[in-house]
Amino acid sequence: MSIRRVALLTAGGFAPCLSAAVGDLIERYTEVAPEVEIIAYQYGYHGLLTGNYIVIDDEARKNAGVLRDFGGSPIGNSRVKLTNAKNLVERGLVAEGVNPLEFAAEQLRKDGVDVLHTIGGDDTNTTAADLAAYLHDNDYELTVVGLPKTIDNDVVPIRQSLGAWTAAEQGAHFAFNVIGEHRSNPRMLIVHECMGRNCGYLTAETARRYHELLAARQWVPSLGLTRERWDVHAVFVPEAKLDIAAEAKRLKAIMDSQGNVNIFLSEGAGVPEIIAEMEAAGQEVQRDPFGHVKLDTINPGQWFARQFAELIGAEKVMVQKSGYYSRASAANAEDLALIKRMCDLAVECALRGESGVIGQDEEKNDELCAIAFPRIAGGKPFDVTQPWFTDLMADLGQKVEPAGPAR
Numbered sequence: 311m312s313i314r315r316v317a318l319l320t321a322g323g324f325a326p327c328l329s330a331a332v333g334d335l336i337e338r339y340t341e342v343a344p345e346v347e348i349i350a351y352q353y354g355y356h357g358l359l360t361g362n363y364i365v366i367d368d369e370a371r372k373n374a375g376v377l378r379d380f381g382g383s384p385i386g387n388s389r390v391k392l393t394n395a396k397n398l399v400e401r402g403l404v405a406e407g408v409n410p411l412e413f414a415a416e417q418l419r420k421d422g423v424d425v426l427h428t429i430g431g432d433d434t435n436t437t438a439a440d441l442a443a444y445l446h447d448n449d450y451e452l453t454v455v456g457l458p459k460t461i462d463n464d465v466v467p468i469r470q471s472l473g474a475w476t477a478a479e480q481g482a483h484f485a486f487n488v489i490g491e492h493r494s495n496p497r498m499l500i501v502h503e504c505m506g507r508n509c510g511y512l513t514a515e516t517a518r519r520y521h522e523l524l525a526a527r528q529w530v531p532s533l534g535l536t537r538e539r540w541d542v543h544a545v546f547v548p549e550a551k552l553d554i555a556a557e558a559k560r561l562k563a564i565m566d567s568q569g570n571v572n573i574f575l576s577e578g579a580g581v582p583e584i585i586a587e588m589e590a591a592g593q594e595v596q597r598d599p600f601g602h603v604k605l606d607t608i609n610p611g612q613w614f615a616r617q618f619a620e621l622i623g624a625e626k627v628m629v630q631k632s633g634y635y636s637r638a639s640a641a642n643a644e645d646l647a648l649i650k651r652m653c654d655l656a657v658e659c660a661l662r663g664e665s666g667v668i669g670q671d672e673e674k675n676d677e678l679c680a681i682a683f684p685r686i687a688g689g690k691p692f693d694v695t696q697p698w699f700t701d702l703m704a705d706l707g708q709k710v711e712p713a714g715p716a717r
Contacts, residue, residue, distance in 0.1 A: 313453075313661065315347045317344045317363070318382040319438075321354030321390070321430040323637065324474030325459045325480075326480070327649055329384055330641045331429050334653035340371045341586070345660060349421070353386035354430070355437070358414050359403045359422070370582035378646060382639040392437050411437075415444040418452060425660045427474075428456040432465055432688035433668050442665060455656045455680065456667040457679030461637050466511035466687040469676050473651065474512060474639070477505075480515035480636035482523055485574070488630045489540055492570040499565075499624035501573045503611035505633030508570045510547025510692040513576035516632070517545045518702050520574070540569050544708055546614065547576040551711040560707070566582040566620045573618070577610055584613050596613035609678030651678060 312522060318335060320328045339346055348366040351357035364385070366374075372373035377384060391397065404410050414703070418426065428438040435456035442452045453533045458465045485502045492498050501536060502515040519665050521542055529537050543564050585595055611629040619627050640648060652668045659680045661667065666680030694710055696702075703710040 313343070313346050313424045315349060315422050316425040316427065316660065317421070318348065318385060318427050319354055319358065319417070319429070319434075320351040320385055320387050321428065321434040321457075322387060322459065323389070323461075324387060325461045325471075325637055326381050326476035326639045326641045327380055327457075327459055327472035327645055328387070328429055328633070329380045330378040330473065330646055330649050331459070332385060332455055332651060333384065335427055335657065336366055336371055336374035338653055340374070342657060344371075349423070350385040352432070353388040354686070355390040355392060355414065356388040356403065357386070357391075358417055359398070359410065361417055363421070363570045363618075378667050379640055381640045389630060390434065392440075392500060397600075399473070404445045411440055412444060412463055415441045415448075419445060419448075419450050423452065427487055427543045427656060427660070429459050429584040430452065431458070431471075432458045432686050434459075436683055438688075449503060451663075453613050453660055453663050454683075455660045456683075457656060458667055458685075459650055460688075461512050461633075462509040463511040463515075464690040464692075465667075465669070466689060466690045467672045467681065467685060468667070469672050470648065470670060472649055473641065473645060476639060476642040476650075477512055477636040478515035478519050479642055480639045481512070481632040482520035484630075484632040484635045485516070485520050485572075486523065488628070489572050491628060492539055492572065493534070495626035496569055497572040497623055497625040498621065499573070499615065499617050499619055499627045500570065501611050501627070501629040502577055503577055503631045504551070504631075506576045506578050508548055508578050508689050508691070510549045510576045510579070510694070513547050513574055513579075514692060514694075514699050514702070517542045517574040518668055518698065519590070521705065523704060533596065536568070539570055541572065542574050543571050543707055544573045545575075545703065545706065546573065547692060547694065548578045548581070549713055550694045551713045552622075554617055557708075558618055561586070561618065562622040565624065571618075571622060571624070573612055573614065574656040575614055577631075579610060581610060585609060588648050595678070654678070658668055 349363045352362045352497050371485045398404045398410050427432050438454045443453045445452045460471045461474050463471045465471050475571040506512045565571050580639035615627045668674040
């Protein structure tokens with residue numbers, strides 16, 4: 311297939327890889343296929359539905375490497391679900407009675423797109439596959455090559471999604487400054503809330519990196535500057551069993567001995583309990599266009615803080631979220647190296663007409679390849695039995711037990 315025009319699209323929530331991935335794709339095409347025109351839809355599927363795109367000109371190609379120094383997405387994101395017609399009609403993106411998937415597919419045909427690169431999570435990439443399937447059934451061939459983006463690192467069957475390492479590193483730096491508040495009041499409870507709907511990976515990895523960051527510091531116990539006061543005292547993730555009474559007893563002993571407690575909390579931990587509590591009280595649980603509960607409206611951090619504050623005798627409570635600080639940061643060296651490898655392979659696959667999501671396939675010994683779209687899924691749970699996590703929890707003195715299927 312002769313490739314004349316390639317389109318780029320970033321969608322879903324931000325992750326510290328979008329800007330770099332856009333830059334790397336532009337650079338790679340410029341190196342190996344400079345004759346191919348590149349366009350970028352603005353604000354993800356929102357731009358596809360409205361036909362809003364920019365053409366990557368010579369200046370942009372020359373300076374694409376600059377994007378690696380920035381976070382966010384230069385071409386914009388949005389949360390648009392093409393199968394939620396009701397929401398799209400309400401937002402004025404399609405007319406009543408129009409099939410949004412067919413509308414978007416026809417827009418790609420109209421724009422003359424031969425290859426679509428989607429940088430997003432499972433919804434973003436599998437939706438792109440649906441577009442390609444529709445066009446194929448209507449005698450138009452579209453190659454779709456996706457890149458896995460999510461700070462949750464929860465895409466099946468991909469070992470490491472882009473941006474997750476950086477988000478954890480940035481979350482650890484955020485926590486360091488927040489936990490510096492622990493001596494601002496006697497008996498201080500600090501809850502560091504990490505983004506993550508169902509996956510505890512980001513919280514666990516952030517806690518690990520923070521714990522290791524402290525190992526490189528010098529301490530002056532005689533002045534009250536102790537690692538014990540700065541360290542993580544509890545890590546709560548959805549995949550681990552939660553025993554509030556037992557944890558409260560353990561944490562109260564820490565509070566009594568050193569005057570503060572620091573908790574690292576996954577935003578998705580305790581959500582079923584919170585929803586049940588809200589619905590029992592007759593409160594509405596808000597959801598996004600994908601049907602996911604809007605976590606910022608139910609505030610898991612505040613809920614956990616309320617549960618523990620009285621039980622451990624906290625005089626002051628502070629809840630801080632690192633998500634927006636970490637998810638829009640520029641990619642670190644680890645992620646940049648992985649982004650480069652994935653983008654190079656993405657262009658190679660596109661030029662030979664091979665569709666799929668680029669990733670380290672856990673079912674093929676972590677081979678980096680184009681994974682067929684039907685195998686892509688979201689919501690991969692974090693494995694709390696991994697040695698690095700159990701070692702961390704042992705260091706912290708916290709018992710860890712898988713939550714089991716009931717959660």
